[in-house]
Structures are given as C-alpha cells and as structure tokens.
Amino acid sequence: MANILAVDDSASMRQMVVFTLRGAGHKVTEAADGQVALDLAKRQRFDLVLSDVNMPRMDGITLARELRALPAFKFTPILMLTTEGGMGKKQEGKAAGATGWIVKPFNPEQLLATIKKVVG
Amino acid sequence: MSIDMEQFKATFIEESLEGLDIMESVLLEMQPGEADAEEVDNIFRAAHSIKGGSATFGFSDISNFTHVVETLLDQIRAGEREVTQEAINLFLSSVDCIRDMLAGAQEGFDINFEQVAEVKAGLDRMLGSAPEAAVPAEAGPETQEDTPAASGWKIIFKPFPDMLRSGNDVVRLFRELADMGEMDAVVDLEGLPALADMEPEEACLNWGVTLSGAVSREQIDEVFEWVEGDCELSITAIGGDEAVLVETPVESVTEAAAANPTPVQAAPATRERRTSNDRRQGDRRKSRSSSENSSIRVGIDKVDALINLVGELVITQSMLGQLGEDFSMDKVERLKDGLAELERNTRELQENVMSIRMLPISFAFNRFPRMVHDLCGKLEKKIELKMSGEQTELDKTVMEKIGDPLVHLVRNAVDHGIETPDKRLAAGKSETGTVHLNAYHQGGNILIEISDDGAGLNRERILAKAIERGLANSGDNLSDAEIFDFLFQPGFSTADVVSDVSGRGVGMDVVKRNITALGGAIDVESRPGNGSTFTIRLPLTLAILDGQLVRVGEQTFIIPLVSIIESLQVEPVRVNAIAGSAELYKLRDDYLPIIRLYDAFGLKPDSTNLEDGLLVVVEGHGQQAGLLVDDLLAQQQVVIKSLETNFKKVVGISGATILGDGTVALIVDIGGIIELSHNGSKRANSAAA
Numbered sequence: 001m002a003n004i005l006a007v008d009d010s011a012s013m014r015q016m017v018v019f020t021l022r023g024a025g026h027k028v029t030e031a032a033d034g035q036v037a038l039d040l041a042k043r044q045r046f047d048l049v050l051s052d053v054n055m056p057r058m059d060g061i062t063l064a065r066e067l068r069a070l071p072a073f074k075f076t077p078i079l080m081l082t083t084e085g086g087m088g089k090k091q092e093g094k095a096a097g098a099t100g101w102i103v104k105p106f107n108p109e110q111l112l113a114t115i116k117k118v119v120g
Numbered sequence: 121m122s123i124d125m126e127q128f129k130a131t132f133i134e135e136s137l138e139g140l141d142i143m144e145s146v147l148l149e150m151q152p153g154e155a156d157a158e159e160v161d162n163i164f165r166a167a168h169s170i171k172g173g174s175a176t177f178g179f180s181d182i183s184n185f186t187h188v189v190e191t192l193l194d195q196i197r198a199g200e201r202e203v204t205q206e207a208i209n210l211f212l213s214s215v216d217c218i219r220d221m222l223a224g225a226q227e228g229f230d231i232n233f234e235q236v237a238e239v240k241a242g243l244d245r246m247l248g249s250a251p252e253a254a255v256p257a258e259a260g261p262e263t264q265e266d267t268p269a270a271s272g273w274k275i276i277f278k279p280f281p282d283m284l285r286s287g288n289d290v291v292r293l294f295r296e297l298a299d300m301g302e303m304d305a306v307v308d309l310e311g312l313p314a315l316a317d318m319e320p321e322e323a324c325l326n327w328g329v330t331l332s333g334a335v336s337r338e339q340i341d342e343v344f345e346w347v348e349g350d351c352e353l354s355i356t357a358i359g360g361d362e363a364v365l366v367e368t369p370v371e372s373v374t375e376a377a378a379a380n381p382t383p384v385q386a387a388p389a390t391r392e393r394r395t396s397n398d399r400r401q402g403d404r405r406k407s408r409s410s411s412e413n414s415s416i417r418v419g420i421d422k423v424d425a426l427i428n429l430v431g432e433l434v435i436t437q438s439m440l441g442q443l444g445e446d447f448s449m450d451k452v453e454r455l456k457d458g459l460a461e462l463e464r465n466t467r468e469l470q471e472n473v474m475s476i477r478m479l480p481i482s483f484a485f486n487r488f489p490r491m492v493h494d495l496c497g498k499l500e501k502k503i504e505l506k507m508s509g510e511q512t513e514l515d516k517t518v519m520e521k522i523g524d525p526l527v528h529l530v531r532n533a534v535d536h537g538i539e540t541p542d543k544r545l546a547a548g549k550s551e552t553g554t555v556h557l558n559a560y561h562q563g564g565n566i567l568i569e570i571s572d573d574g575a576g577l578n579r580e581r582i583l584a585k586a587i588e589r590g591l592a593n594s595g596d597n598l599s600d601a602e603i604f605d606f607l608f609q610p611g612f613s614t615a616d617v618v619s620d621v622s623g624r625g626v627g628m629d630v631v632k633r634n635i636t637a638l639g640g641a642i643d644v645e646s647r648p649g650n651g652s653t654f655t656i657r658l659p660l661t662l663a664i665l666d667g668q669l670v671r672v673g674e675q676t677f678i679i680p681l682v683s684i685i686e687s688l689q690v691e692p693v694r695v696n697a698i699a700g701s702a703e704l705y706k707l708r709d710d711y712l713p714i715i716r717l718y719d720a721f722g723l724k725p726d727s728t729n730l731e732d733g734l735l736v737v738v739e740g741h742g743q744q745a746g747l748l749v750d751d752l753l754a755q756q757q758v759v760i761k762s763l764e765t766n767f768k769k770v771v772g773i774s775g776a777t778i779l780g781d782g783t784v785a786l787i788v789d790i791g792g793i794i795e796l797s798h799n800g801s802k803r804a805n806s807a808a809a
Contacts, residue, residue: 010169012132013176016125054168068285074321077287083172091349099287100346105175105183107125117296 001025002119007037007051007063008081013104017050017081020108021115034058038066041073048119049078050102053089061089061096068097077118081106125177132173133226137219139166141486144215147208148489155196155203163211164193170218182221185236188243189214209497210246212490213239271358272301272332273340278311278352281322288347290323296343301333330358416516418476425472433465474664475513481559481568482510484523488530492555495534502541502552503534509559514566518638518658522568525631529570529654530555532628537574537652547649549573565640565682566660571653577646582606604644608632636740636791639665639682665760667777667787669753670736673723676785677749678758678777683790685737685744687752690730705735705746712737715797716748717788720772726750740790745797747788756780760787772796 004026008014014030021028029046031037035058037051049067053060060080067073077099082089090101102114143163150159167190174182189211195201217236224231275297279290297303308326318324331340340355347353440458443451485507492505514522538544538553545551558569579600586592586606606612610629635642639659646652659665659682667678694706695714704711714735718725726732727750735746758777763770763786774789 009165010132010173011135012128012173013169015131016128016176019128054165056162056165075284075287075289077289083168083175094286094346094349097286104172107176117292 001027002047002115003027003029003045004115004119005029005031005037005040005046005049005051007031007034007049007055007060009033009052009055013052013081016108017111020111023108024112024115026115034060034063034066037063041067041070045072046076048115049073049076050115051078051080053080053082053093061092061098064093064098065096079114079118129177129225132177133222136170136173136222139170140215140219140222142166144212144490147211147215148493150203150208152203152205152208157197160193160197160203164190164197167193179221179225181236182218182225185214185221185240186218188240188247189218192243192247207246210239210242212493214243271334272330273335273337274356274358275329275331275340276327276352276354276356277329277344278326279323279347280350280352281319281324283323283347283350284321286347286350288350290325290327293343293347294327294329297329297331297340300335300339300343301331304330304332306330416477416479422472422476426469426476429465429469429472433462433469436461436465470664477516478513478660479516479519480511481514481519481566482507484514484519484526485510485557485559487527488557491527491530492534495531499535500540501534501538503538504552504554506554506556507558508556512559512561512566514559514658515660518660521634521638522656522658525634525656526557526568526570528627528631529656530557533570533572533574533652533654537572539575543575547575561660562657565657568656568658569653570656571651573651576648576650577604577607577644577652579603579646579648585612600646601644604646607644608642639680664757665777665787666755667758668736668755669779669785670717670747670749671751671753672717672721672749673725675721675723676753676779676783677717678785678787679736679738679747680787680790681755683738683740685739687734687736690733690735690748692731695730707737707746710744712744712746713794713797714746714748715793717793718748718750720793720796738790738794740792740794743794745790745794747793758785758787 001024004021006014006017006021006028007030008017009032011032014032018028018030029040029044031040033055034051037049038058041049049063051060051063058066060082064078064080067076067078078097080089080093080098080101081104082093082101083104093101099118100114102111106114143166146159146163150156167186171183171186171190174180174186192201192207193211196203196207201207217239220231221236277293283290294303294305306328308328311324311326313319313324337355337357344351344353436458440455440462443455443458447455488507489505492503495501496503533555538555539547539549541551544553554573556569556571558571560567583592583598583603583606586603586609587594589609589612591606591609592598592603607628608631612628632642635656635658641657643655643657644652645655665678666681668681668684670677670679688707690705696704696706696711698704703714705714714730716725716728717723718728730748733748733750734752736749736752737744737746739745758779760775761777763773763775766776772789772793773786774792775787776784777787779785
C-alpha cells in the first residue's frame with residue numbers, strides 16, 4: 001500500500017480524502033497548505049502527492065514545481081485536486097510538473113480508482 | 121466500498137461558516153475601485169473552498185450559487201472586473217444567502233428561496249454575457265462525437281523525452297489499456313540512442329499498440345488524458361464494417377478535451393449529488409437533534425489550568441487525609457495551613473470553572489460592522505463604527521440574551537442618533553458620524569457603552585411626549601436623567617416617521633426589561649449636538665451572585681446585592697398608610713412602598729412592628745421599594761440553584777442556594793416581589809416617580 005501525502009486547506013476535504021485512503025489501507029500524511037507539505041517532503045519520501053490547487057501560503061502549482069526540484073520527488077506522481085473545469089489550471093499544473101489531476105467534485109470511489117491508476 | 125459522506129458534512133459546514141465570516145469581514149473593509157490583491161485572493165479562496173466542498177458533499181444548490189460568486193471574484197482577481205459598491209453589496213448578500221443555505225442544510229429548516237433566487241439573479245446579471253458559462257455543464261453532452269463501435273484500435277504513442285518528468289509512467293498507461301481489452305504492444309527502437317548517449321531520465325522509445333475489444337474512444341482518451349502535450353499520439357479505429365480513420369494530431373486532442381473537459385468524471389459526480397440530496401432529507405432531523413445540545417468552545421489553556429488546579433486540590437486533599445489519620449493537637453497549625461490551602465484551591469477552581477463559560481464580547485459585537493454598513497446604505501448616512509474592549513469576557517448565557525438589546529441600541533444610534541451628512545455639515549461636524557461600542561470591566565460588572573456623536577436626545581420633545589401621555593405634569597421640574605428615563609416606557613417613541621429601521625415605538629422598554637432580567641441596568645447620557653451614550657451594566661455571570669443574607673423569622677433569604685440601594689431603620693413619622701393596605705415610606709423626596717417580607721411569604725416574624733425591623737431599600741424593574749426584614753446577616757457570594765428545575769417557579773423567588781452550614785436559603789426576585797406587592801396597581805409607581 002502506498003504512502004500518500006494529502007494537501008488541502010479545507011479540513012472537510014482533507015478529512016474525506018484521508019478517511020477514504022486510510023480505509024483502502026494506504027498510509028496518509030496530511031498537510032494544510034503547500035508550505036507545510038513541502039517542509040514534510042524535505043524530510044521524508046512519499047509514493048504519491050495529492051494536492052489541492054488553491055491554498056493559502058503556497059498553492060498546489062508552486063508545490064508541484066518545488067517538489068519536482070527535490071531529487072526524491074523527481075518522478076513521484078503528483079495529482080492535483082482541481083475544481084477548474086477548464087484546461088487552464090490543468091496545463092498550469094502540468095507545466096509545473098504535476099502528473100495528472102482529479103476533478104472536484106469526486107466521490108471516494110472515483111478517488112480510489114484514480115489513485116489505483118497511479119500507484120497500482 | 122461505500123463511504124458515508126454524511127460524516128464529513130459537519131466539518132464542511134463549520135469550515136464554510138468560518139470562510140463566510142472571513143469573506144464578510146474582508147468585504148466590509150473593501151473600498152470600491154481598490155481591489156487589494158491579497159484581500160480578493162482571500163475571499164476568492166473562501167468561495168472556492170465552499171463551492172468545491174458543497175459539490176463534493178452533495179449540496180448542489182450551494183455549489184451552483186457559489187460558482188457564480190466565485191466566477192465573478194475570479195474575474196476581479198484577474199483584473200478583468202472593477203470592484204464596485206454594487207458588487208460588494210451583492211457579495212455581502214451572497215454571503216448571507218450561502219450562510220442561510222448552510223444553516224438550512226444543517227438544521228433542516230426551509231431557506232428563503234426567493235431571496236436566494238433574487239441574489240442569484242443579481243449575480244447572473246452582473247456576470248452578464250461573460251464568455252464563461254455560469255454553471256458547469258452538469259449532465260452535459262457526454263459524447264461530442266458518436267464513435268462507432270470499433271472492434272479495436274491502433275495506437276501509435278511517441279512520448280516526448282520529458283514525459284517521465286511529470287511522474288507519468290509508460291507502464292501505467294499500458295497497464296490501463298491492458299485492463300480494457302486485449303493489448304499487443306510493439307516497441308520501436310529506432311529512437312534509441314547509443315548506450316553512451318543514453319539519458320536515463322528521458323523517454324526514448326516509441327510504441328505501436330493494438331487494442332482489441334469493445335473499447336470506446338473516450339476510454340482511450342482518458343488513459344492518455346494526463347500526457348496530452350507530452351507525446352505524439354495517433355489513435356485509429358480498426359475493424360467494424362469499415363475502417364474509420366480517426367487521425368488525431370496532438371493539438372486537436374487538446375481542443376476536443378477543452379470543449380468537453382471531463383466527460384467521464386462529470387457523469388458519476390452528478391449521480392452522487394443526486395443520491396446525496398435524497399439522503400439529506402432523511403438526515404436533517406438527525407443533525408438537528410445534535411445541534412440542540414449547545415456546546416461551547418474552550419481555549420486549551422483554560423482546560424490546562426483546570427487540570428493543574430485539580431492536581432493541586434488532590435495534593436491538598438491527600439495532605440489533609442494524612443493529617444487526619446493520626447491527628448493530635450500539636451498538629452493543629454498544620455491543619456490550619458492545610459485548610460487555608462484548601463480554601464485557596466477551591467476559590468481558584470471556582471474562578472477557573474466559571475471562566476469556561478466566559479466568551480469575549482466580540483461574539484456579540486461581530487455582527488455590527490455588517491449591520492451598520494447595511495443601514496448606512498439604506499439611510500444614506502456615513503458612519504464609522506468603532507469598537508473597543510472586544511476581548512472583554514462575558515458569560516455565555518448573558519451574551520446570548522444581550523444580543524437583541526444591543527442590536528436595538530445600535531440601530532437606534534444609526535437611525536436616530538447620527539444625522540444625515542448634509543445636516544452634519546451644516547452643524548459644523550464632519551460628514552462621517554461615529555458610533556462607538558465599548559466594553560470593559562468595572563468591579564464585578566461588565567459595562568457596555570453604545571455611543572454616537574449625533575444630534576443627541578431631544579429633551580423637550582421627550583418631555584412633551586411624556587406630558588402628552590400623562591407620564592409627567594407640565595409643572596414638574598425633572599432632571600435630564602428622569603426625562604430620558606421616559607424612553608424606556610412601553611410604547612414611547614418620538615420618531616416622527618416610522619421607518620423600517622427603527623422608530624416603531626416598541627423596543628426600548630423591552631431592551632430595559634431584558635437587561636433587568638439579567639440583573640443589569642441601563643443608563644442614558646445625552647448632550648444636544650454632541651450625541652448620546654447608552655451604558656449597559658451587567659453582572660459577569662448568572663451562576664454566582666453577591667448576596668445579602670437577611671433573616672425573616674426563622675428563615676434566611678438572600679437579596680442580590682446589586683439591587684440594594686441602602687438599608688435603614690424605620691422612623692415611624694415617615695410612614696404613611698394610605699387607602700387600602702399600601703404603606704409608603706418617605707425617603708428624602710420619594711415615597712417607597714413598604715413590602716413586609718413575612719407577609720409576602722406567609723412567615724411568622726420576630727415582630728410585626730415596623731420599628732423593630734430593618735428596611736432594605738431595593739430597586740427592581742425600575743421601581744424602588746422597601747423590604748421589611750427582621751435582621752441583616754452576612755454578605756456572601758452564593759451559587760444559584762434553579763428552583764424551576766428542582767421544584768417549580770415561585771413568584772418572588774428567583775432561585776435557591778445552599779449556605780455554608782448546609783441549610784437552603786431562597787433568593788428573592790426583587791422585580792417579582794415588587795410586582796407581587798402591588799398587583800398591577802401603579803399607585804406606588806407614580807408616587808415614586
């Protein structure tokens with residue numbers, strides 16, 4: 001099972017994501033914004049990073065860019081949780097190094113299905 | 121695997137309400153034309169989170185509504201839209217609507233759909249014919265092209281060297297394809313460099329894949345969705361009646377996806393939303409019952425302090441316990457020390473436990489910036505609201521009950537107190553008026569002042585109105601305080617025009633009654649042209665009372681110390697028995713009705729002779745009276761126990777307490793006992809006034 005870093009400033013979204021992933025047997029670490037996530041990532045490895053886009057202090061796009069600059073996260077899958085339907089945020093995320101995205105709203109089943117694609 | 125989304129809703133609602141508070145306070149600070157990037161970002165983020173969360177947790181009405189707000193805010197953020205006063209007001213109304221919708225979802229009551237629809241229409245109007253669609257296509261056309269069912273697909277996949285750097289893995293893509301049908305992949309080694317030139321982090325292989333089975337074009341697109349732009353991709357249908365060639369260069373894939381971004385994910389999301397809506401109906405009752413148990417948020421430092429104190433109490437107790445095991449008279453000093461320690465522990469514990477119920481008064485003040493802002497818009501006035509002492513703490517119950525009186529007083533200050541800008545300018549004042557809310561401690565009380573720098577109370581008009589209503593005589597020589605006191609008479613209003621803001625003539629008496637019910641008092645000060653100040657004095661808490669113990673026969677009663685004006689020995693010459701059974705006592709210039717407590721409670725006193733007892737002069741519900749008691753005992757703090765929960769409501773008694781010697785003493789309800797004594801007769805009242 002994968003070791004996942006879940007980043008979202010919304011406590012309810014984080015709660016839902018964490019509950020879902022733990023229920024599926026994953027190990028989950030939470031972070032309330034990009035800066036917290038980045039500090040965590042500098043100390044430990046993760047198999048997958050799930051990050052919200054819009055967050056205070058450091059947004060998800062910047063987080064993806066910063067993570068890609070860390071040797072340990074060069075190829076780590078980074079998925080953005082985005083509500084933007086348009087291509088703008090997705091392309092911005094991709095340009096920053098994100099692997100893919102999950103469009104909100106999603107339900108736990110969709111989340112798990114997408115995670116499964118990435119971490120097997 | 122099925123996960124119940126209900127469990128996250130409480131968190132979502134709580135964080136959304138916090139987000140709305142942030143939006144509101146930022147919006148109130150915002151000036152038209154000046155959009156501070158950080159401010160706009162803050163409110164955008166709050167709206168964005170609410171939209172995302174509400175869609176996820178099944179509140180589609182909130183999500184649709186907030187989406188429009190978010191879109192407008194996004195345009196402002198991008199500098200495409202000006203911040204107008206209209207926009208700020210509309211956003212503020214939106215905050216109200218979202219708050220209502222959240223409360224509706226939480227408590228299960230029906231929200232005001234009309235108001236929501238109205239605000240939504242305003243938002244849509246403002247959004248106008250913006251290029252973006254207002255609401256995301258929920259169940260939009262899922263298929264932009266009706267692809268014929270092919271018996272298989274030929275995929276040519278040429279990753280760009282950088283593709284791996286996005287964390288995308290060729291193996292993952294192939295694994296997904298293999299899950300859908302029978303896959304046959306052929307690697308093209310042509311692009312493979314010599315080993316010495318090989319860059320391990322770069323993709324250099326090209327692939328030809330044949331996928332057979334009933335697989336739709338959308339499914340394949342979805343697999344490659346994340347690598348669009350990172351590779352060259354061509355997907356060709358094979359089989360069927362005829363071979364359909366769907367040659368898709370990279371650009372057109374992007375275009376197609378942009379036109380209909382996430383068909384696959386949008387569809388199940390809609391389904392989830394619908395089921396959650398059905399479920400919500402049933403769950404409303406559940407969430408309502410849980411919210412009835414009112415709770416209180418306590419700072420962790422307060423809890424820590426309690427634990428600390430309980431620890432000390434335990435130490436003292438064990439010390440005393442040891443002392444008691446083999447006690448001898450030579451240890452009496454240590455016993456005294458121990459008891460002193462116990463007293464200190466108990467007192468500190470009591471203070472700390474009481475402080476848990478205390479909340480900063482900002483809880484009550486917070487609504488006013490918004491209220492004053494809205495009223496200013498309605499009344500075309502310019503007012504600055506100043507607040508100070510917001511951190512002053514007040515008992516939670518007192519806080520809840522003081523809310524409405526405060527609203528009333530602030531409304532009055534805005535509506536009647538502050539003049540219109542032109543009148544202010546004419547009076548040589550600045551165009552902008554000031555309403556000041558201030559709270560502070562004084563003795564065992566908390567004082568709340570509501571002051572304005574407006575026109576002040578019109579003494580003559582109030583007096584004229586009082587005479588007209590028969591409350592005063594034209595010959596009376598009344599002080600300012602006495603005249604302003606008429607404002608608290610039922611139905612007393614001097615407003616010429618009844619506006620929908622205030623001036624309906626109901627209220628000030630209710631304000632005063634509510635404050636008195638809390639054991640508090642209200643005073644008015646006003647100077648023509650300089651404004652008025654209303655001062656509310658409240659006890660810090662309702663659970664503990666400073667009491668004067670009095671004896672009537674063999675019973676001990678407690679009179680709240682705040683209600684006592686003075687205590688005196690009766691001089692028989694000052695007693696006037698008037699028609700009926702009422703006795704009046706002439707104290708300086710006033711006549712006070714005498715209430716014989718033994719009579720009121722049906723007890724046997726030491727003596728029925730007025731001179732043998734003492735007269736305690738008290739004030740309650742704005743009236744004074746003299747209570748006849750046999751003796752004054754000690755003054756002490758008592759813990760109020762409700763009589764209603766243990767027995768039933770008794771007129772003239774507000775509660776009971778247990779004294780140091782274990783006996784029960786009743787607490788006299790001053791307002792009640794005065795009412796009881798003259799049973800609706802206003803004689804004493806007008807004589808006292």
